[in-house]
Amino acid sequence: MLSVSGVHTFYGNIEALRGVDVEVAEREIVTLIGANGAGKSTLLMTICGNPRATTGTITLNGEDITQRPTFEIVRMGVAQSPEGRRIFPRMTVEENLRMGAVTADPQYYDEDRARVFDLFPRLKERVEQRGGTLSGGEQQMLAIARALMSRPRLLLLDEPSLGLAPMVVKQIFEVIREINESQKMTVFLVEQNAFHALRLAHRGYVMVNGQITLTGSGDELLANPEVRAAYLEGGH
Amino acid sequence: MGDTTARTPAANPGVDWAALAKESVLTALVVLGLSVYMIGLKAEDVTGGLAIITRYDSVAIVTVLAFLLRAALVLVRSGVYLPVILVCGALAVAMTGLLGAWWATGEEMSAYLPFGDPVVNGLLDLMLIALAVRAALRLRASLHGPAKAMTQEEKEAKAARFVKNFSMFAGPALLAFALIYPFLPFVDRFYLDVAVLVMTYVMLGWGLNIVVGLAGLLDLGYVAFYAVGAYSYALLATNFDLGFWVCLPFAGVMAASFGLLLGFPVLRLRGDYLAIVTLGFGEIIRVILLNWYQFTNGPDGISGIPKPTFFGLPLVRRAADGGETFHQFFNMQYSTTDRIVFLYYVILILAMVTNLFTMRIRKLPIGRAWEALREDEIACRSLGINPTNTKLTAFAIGAMFAGFAGSFFATRQGFISPESFTFIESAVILAVVVLGGMGSQIGVVVAAVILIGLPEIFRDLQQYRMLAFGGAMVLIMLWRPAGLLAFREPTIRLWKGGGKPEPGNEKAAAEAGP
Ligand SMILES: Nc1ncnc2c1ncn2[C@@H]1O[C@H](COP(=O)(O)OP(=O)(O)OP(=O)(O)O)[C@@H](O)[C@H]1O
Numbered sequence A: 001m002l003s004v005s006g007v008h009t010f011y012g013n014i015e016a017l018r019g020v021d022v023e024v025a026e027r028e029i030v031t032l033i034g035a036n037g038a039g040k041s042t043l044l045m046t047i048c049g050n051p052r053a054t055t056g057t058i059t060l061n062g063e064d065i066t067q068r069p070t071f072e073i074v075r076m077g078v079a080q081s082p083e084g085r086r087i088f089p090r091m092t093v094e095e096n097l098r099m100g101a102v103t104a105d106p107q108y109y110d111e112d113r114a115r116v117f118d119l120f121p122r123l124k125e126r127v128e129q130r131g132g133t134l135s136g137g138e139q140q141m142l143a144i145a146r147a148l149m150s151r152p153r154l155l156l157l158d159e160p161s162l163g164l165a166p167m168v169v170k171q172i173f174e175v176i177r178e179i180n181e182s183q184k185m186t187v188f189l190v191e192q193n194a195f196h197a198l199r200l201a202h203r204g205y206v207m208v209n210g211q212i213t214l215t216g217s218g219d220e221l222l223a224n225p226e227v228r229a230a231y232l233e234g235g236h
Numbered sequence B: 001m002g003d004t005t006a007r008t009p010a011a012n013p014g015v016d017w018a019a020l021a022k023e024s025v026l027t028a029l030v031v032l033g034l035s036v037y038m039i040g041l042k043a044e045d046v047t048g049g050l051a052i053i054t055r056y057d058s059v060a061i062v063t064v065l066a067f068l069l070r071a072a073l074v075l076v077r078s079g080v081y082l083p084v085i086l087v088c089g090a091l092a093v094a095m096t097g098l099l100g101a102w103w104a105t106g107e108e109m110s111a112y113l114p115f116g117d118p119v120v121n122g123l124l125d126l127m128l129i130a131l132a133v134r135a136a137l138r139l140r141a142s143l144h145g146p147a148k149a150m151t152q153e154e155k156e157a158k159a160a161r162f163v164k165n166f167s168m169f170a171g172p173a174l175l176a177f178a179l180i181y182p183f184l185p186f187v188d189r190f191y192l193d194v195a196v197l198v199m200t201y202v203m204l205g206w207g208l209n210i211v212v213g214l215a216g217l218l219d220l221g222y223v224a225f226y227a228v229g230a231y232s233y234a235l236l237a238t239n240f241d242l243g244f245w246v247c248l249p250f251a252g253v254m255a256a257s258f259g260l261l262l263g264f265p266v267l268r269l270r271g272d273y274l275a276i277v278t279l280g281f282g283e284i285i286r287v288i289l290l291n292w293y294q295f296t297n298g299p300d301g302i303s304g305i306p307k308p309t310f311f312g313l314p315l316v317r318r319a320a321d322g323g324e325t326f327h328q329f330f331n332m333q334y335s336t337t338d339r340i341v342f343l344y345y346v347i348l349i350l351a352m353v354t355n356l357f358t359m360r361i362r363k364l365p366i367g368r369a370w371e372a373l374r375e376d377e378i379a380c381r382s383l384g385i386n387p388t389n390t391k392l393t394a395f396a397i398g399a400m401f402a403g404f405a406g407s408f409f410a411t412r413q414g415f416i417s418p419e420s421f422t423f424i425e426s427a428v429i430l431a432v433v434v435l436g437g438m439g440s441q442i443g444v445v446v447a448a449v450i451l452i453g454l455p456e457i458f459r460d461l462q463q464y465r466m467l468a469f470g471g472a473m474v475l476i477m478l479w480r481p482a483g484l485l486a487f488r489e490p491t492i493r494l495w496k497g498g499g500k501p502e503p504g505n506e507k508a509a510a511e512a513g514p
């Protein structure tokens, strides 16, 4: 469904991605792990065309989207819950969800809203609260919920577990599995929490310094000694 | 001055004399530095030119007063209440008495007062009263035990509740007042003129609010669109003999097109850069109007712009073409005030259209997208919003309302020239929006009344008008830094079915949700 091949991305003179190849098939959960500053967020943003890849191609369902403007890519069925949540602080939960649904057919709004409230009952209790006054975890839930409101076929999640209590992390990963299974949604997941992410994902990629160094199924990577040493030791 | 520190109650009532001296001397020095040029030197007309006279005695008085007043303020902060109340109170009573006598008898009393000018003395009197009242309030609070300290959130929630309730009742009340205003007993021609002026700025403020308040695009050249609207109508009316109502939509379209024209190249810019370019655009339009003599008549302006008619009935004593006039049709006595009353209602309707449009569009996806864009452009883009188009619509719609207001301005004045569309106009409109609380509709009204209406009404005070204008701005910035009525109403409410929102029933509402 998504295919990234030979992508280089620059921030000025800094080369953040140095020839990245990633494939995500329909209905898969694929995770990308890597150290801070490896370029994971950059890859997610590049897929959405902001910043743009300098060389290489990105195709979505066979269509070249490398040069498309962000809003068009999103309208092709890609939703992103970006790094740092980026919910609208002065808008209420309800309004944030509405914003998520701007590209969707309004006739599904109530249905989709009920569905994300099923996934995140805490949000339902807080529909009238302003986004900025939600707790960090609630904001994360809202960011994911908002991304889901556009009825995406490919969901890009950047560190959904960031700053959350272990219980909530588990819950969020449960939700990801749930939407993947019941709604047939493809998920591309960037995570620091390598253990949980690899257990959840069908396949995974490891990124170091803007390049993919390892790839394999979730279990393979979990068993890989390099991965264990770099991302799993100390904890879990 | 020292507001943040003044709010924390003194931990110990002892007075730190060194700190007091330091603070007061600093204040006095600042005042001295400012007043040496502003007060100390004055240019005066003498035969054969200007002469500079010095007024160093006034500088000395001001500096000493600054020192004393600041010291009193620090004393109040450190818990010394009674002496301040007594001294300031006594001085205030004495000054009020002297000023009253001056005013009543007309007899010069300046020998007993620090300044030669009654208004400046009055200001000092007000400061003394404020100090005494502040000390008295503190004294009362200290006698009744420490007041329950409010946290920042509680304060904000309280302010939000107040603004919400205020907006809910004030809106209809203000509208009702506006509707009957021309028939109130004290309203004469002058007050009507002021009201028309205020209303024009309210409309401009509401229009700019779409661009600045909702979409968050800082536009410093809004007056350009006002000018485009005014010239569109003026040129059409004088060249093609078209009436106001026919030209009004056209003027709006013209202004909106200019909004698009400007928007295309500049909307990729952000914040400060956008502000600078719009500022330049405003000036360019004015310079074109000034120099394109064949078309706009340059600095001479356009005169003889016709007045609007009431469904074809002109509001004049005798119709030019011998047709029927308004007062003949309705069998009334002709009165020149009628025309102003009519203009008043025209601008009231135009302003209300702007308001209703804004209120409505805020609840539509495009309006919500404007607000979202203001909060986080990157997030908007990743939600599938086309930022360029969204900003362009905001810009064009804001410009359109400026165009309507411009046509009205042209028809009301009967004469326009580039003089009326200088940068200061943009600044005043922006001040109305910002001080009103960005995005707040009623805030714009309140700010327009304070910034436009009051200076007009107090025109007699001449040179103090701008002083009061500046003073009002400083006070608003101190007390309500986010604007008079800064509170964003959510665009969707769950109780849209009927019941009114009541603070505290969020829970019930959430349960009632589907
Ligand atoms: N806007 C930017 N301008 C310049 N450099 C940037 C920008 N954004 C990211 N970078 C740089 O690009 C590199 C990759 O950053 P990126 O945010 O993709 O890392 P990451 O893998 O997501 O890290 P983390 O796990 O900490 O989120 C880093 O060296 C970062 O400093």
Ligand SMILES: [Mg+2]
Residues within 6 Å of the ligand: A040, A041, A042, A083, A158
């Ligand atoms: Mg990142």
